[in-house]
Amino acid sequence: MEPAVLLEVLSTTLRVASCAALVAAPCGIAAGWWLSRKEFPGKSVVETLLALPLVLPPVAVGYLLLALFARDGWLGEDALGFDPGVLFTWKGAVLASATMALPLVARTARAAFDGVDPRLELMARTAGMSPWRVRLCVTLPLARRGLAAACMLGFGRALGEFGATVVVAGNIPGRTQTIALAIFGEIQLGRADAAMQLVAVVAALAFVLSWSVERLQGAPRRDTR
Amino acid sequence: MSSRLEVDIHLRQRQFTLQVRCVAEVRTLGVHGASGSGKTSLLEAIAGWRRPDAGRLVVDGLALHDSARRIDLPPEQRGIGHVPQDALLWPHWTVGRNMRAGARRLDSAGEALLARTAEMLDIDKLLERGVGSLSGGERQRVALARALVGRPRLLLLDEPLAALDAPLRRRILAYLLRVRDELRVPTVFVSHDASEVQAMCDEVLVLDSGRVVAQGEPATVLRAGADAQAGFDNVLAGLVIELEDGVATLELDGGVRARVPSRGLEPGRRIAFAVHSDEVLLARGATGVISARNRLPARVECLADVGGAVRVDARLVAQGRGSLLSATVTRGAVEELGLAPGAEVECVFKASACRVWSAPGR
Numbered sequence: 001m002e003p004a005v006l007l008e009v010l011s012t013t014l015r016v017a018s019c020a021a022l023v024a025a026p027c028g029i030a031a032g033w034w035l036s037r038k039e040f041p042g043k044s045v046v047e048t049l050l051a052l053p054l055v056l057p058p059v060a061v062g063y064l065l066l067a068l069f070a071r072d073g074w075l076g077e078d079a080l081g082f083d084p085g086v087l088f089t090w091k092g093a094v095l096a097s098a099t100m101a102l103p104l105v106a107r108t109a110r111a112a113f114d115g116v117d118p119r120l121e122l123m124a125r126t127a128g129m130s131p132w133r134v135r136l137c138v139t140l141p142l143a144r145r146g147l148a149a150a151c152m153l154g155f156g157r158a159l160g161e162f163g164a165t166v167v168v169a170g171n172i173p174g175r176t177q178t179i180a181l182a183i184f185g186e187i188q189l190g191r192a193d194a195a196m197q198l199v200a201v202v203a204a205l206a207f208v209l210s211w212s213v214e215r216l217q218g219a220p221r222r223d224t225r
Numbered sequence: 226m227s228s229r230l231e232v233d234i235h236l237r238q239r240q241f242t243l244q245v246r247c248v249a250e251v252r253t254l255g256v257h258g259a260s261g262s263g264k265t266s267l268l269e270a271i272a273g274w275r276r277p278d279a280g281r282l283v284v285d286g287l288a289l290h291d292s293a294r295r296i297d298l299p300p301e302q303r304g305i306g307h308v309p310q311d312a313l314l315w316p317h318w319t320v321g322r323n324m325r326a327g328a329r330r331l332d333s334a335g336e337a338l339l340a341r342t343a344e345m346l347d348i349d350k351l352l353e354r355g356v357g358s359l360s361g362g363e364r365q366r367v368a369l370a371r372a373l374v375g376r377p378r379l380l381l382l383d384e385p386l387a388a389l390d391a392p393l394r395r396r397i398l399a400y401l402l403r404v405r406d407e408l409r410v411p412t413v414f415v416s417h418d419a420s421e422v423q424a425m426c427d428e429v430l431v432l433d434s435g436r437v438v439a440q441g442e443p444a445t446v447l448r449a450g451a452d453a454q455a456g457f458d459n460v461l462a463g464l465v466i467e468l469e470d471g472v473a474t475l476e477l478d479g480g481v482r483a484r485v486p487s488r489g490l491e492p493g494r495r496i497a498f499a500v501h502s503d504e505v506l507l508a509r510g511a512t513g514v515i516s517a518r519n520r521l522p523a524r525v526e527c528l529a530d531v532g533g534a535v536r537v538d539a540r541l542v543a544q545g546r547g548s549l550l551s552a553t554v555t556r557g558a559v560e561e562l563g564l565a566p567g568a569e570v571e572c573v574f575k576a577s578a579c580r581v582w583s584a585p586g587r
Contacts, residue, residue: 122300126273126301
């Protein structure tokens with residue numbers, strides 16, 4: 001595979017995965033906090049809906065997004081009055097990857113918030129801090145390792161996303177072709193060496209990510225109570 | 226300084242309903258009872274960590290909670306200082322940062338209070354340390370300091386000594402006594418240990434299954450409920466006036482003098498000490514010379530049958546109202562000595578039988 005093409009694929013992949021992680025992280029962290037700290041009617045239904053992308057075939061999730069953003073879909077051109085520019089663009093790839101990453105981020109973030117003793121937050125309130133200051137100064141810093149791991153897992157999930165992305169964004173070289181789509185393309189064209197080169201690159205990226213997540217989640221905290 | 230605390234709350238728990246109704250003028254109010262009697266729930270309701278199902282909580286005229294008027298102040302507006310059993314220090318901050326976070330205002334007066342509190346509790350050398358490296362006693366002192374620098378209208382101490390071993394408990398209790406005597410913050414002190422309550426408090430509420438079963442002066446209330454088998458700790462406080470040959474002479478309330486081990490004490494310090502009722506002998510008539518360093522004249526107030534023995538409560542003869550001292554004796558001794566209310570006796574105990582609660586001097 002020519003270096004220029006490889007760089008282009010890598011650039012598209014990192015751009016899409018980073019943007020997807022940036023979209024999924026705040027949404028997933030907020031959802032994780034909400035599920036960890038609040039009790040409300042129908043909570044189990046929300047939890048199940050949020051977990052759906054983890055168990056549904058990614059192609060099915062992609063198809064639902066495709067239907068949603070189609071011209072006559074609920075978020076399509078006819079409903080909005082303008083073209084949201086999602087389908088078969090890199091934004092579509094971001095949307096599909098973020099959707100698939102969101103449950104993973106939310107579940108990991110929830111576990112991170114569950115690990116923070118709510119009485120530490122109550123103590124901060126008693127010391128005079130407002131609820132928002134407590135979240136910023138106590139909850140988020142204490143959950144930071146788990147939240148960083150959540151973001152990395154979201155990035156990793158987006159990095160390897162294939163099924164939903166190919167349906168929503170297609171496999172357009174230079175525009176929407178991420179590394180997973182490129183490997184599929186090379187295999188279909190019978191170019192085994194090029195496919196293996198891409199596999200080696202994505203394996204190296206995955207190794208660094210997994211190692212970082214393990215370090216964040218497994219390392220003992222120096223500041224434990 | 227005192228606060229008027231009015232409590233009339235219902236709070237449904239898993240095993241019982243906490244139903245507390247009392248009015249107390251709080252200087253240091255003890256809340257005593259067995260595990261699961263509702264002590265911590267009461268404190269958490271005052272702090273705003275639990276919402277009562279009905280009722281009202283008022284401190285010095287300020288309604289913290291009033292179901293009828295739909296008032297429920299959030300914890301940050303209650304002006305409460307809270308020291309729980311497990312300290313609950315924020316683990317990602319240093320000792321100094323924990324204390325600063327507890328201070329509601331950090332103007333020059335706030336900085337001065339912070340420095341004074343750190344010095345009083347001997348944590349001024351720990352300010353840069355992470356809280357993960359602190360010992361149990363240091364954690365409790367930091368938690369206490371954090372609560373005090375917020376200038377609370379009411380300080381809640383929830384079993385602050387329960388997680389500590391006996392020597393450390395005595396040491397931290399001495400710090401609590403110092404805070405009580407020097408800063409005079411109205412305090413609610415929860416403990417299942419009767420001697421701690423006696424040492425700290427001027428009034429006590431006794432809880433059982435979520436209800437107040439007794440309220441009054443600790444020496445009287447706690448003696449009435451003392452466990453017959455375990456005996457009873459007499460807790461007395463006094464000023465160190467002299468040190469000699471390993472013995473410190475204390476002046477108790479009303480000018481009574483008592484002698485205790487002098488280790489770690491210095492003249493001019495106010496301390497508390499405990500002596501168990503089993504260690505106190507009663508004598509009548511001429512006893513000659515004996516080795517025990519304490520022979521305190523007293524008058525018997527009441528006798529109570531406690532299992533196989535008799536607990537005799539005697540008030541020390543003093544200028545004004547002396548302290549109450551309990552001795553556990555056999556029925557035979559009661560008959561032989563002719564013990565009855567009004568009888569004049571001597572309370573005899575060795576200095577070495579006294580357990581002294583004292584913070585290190587400066």
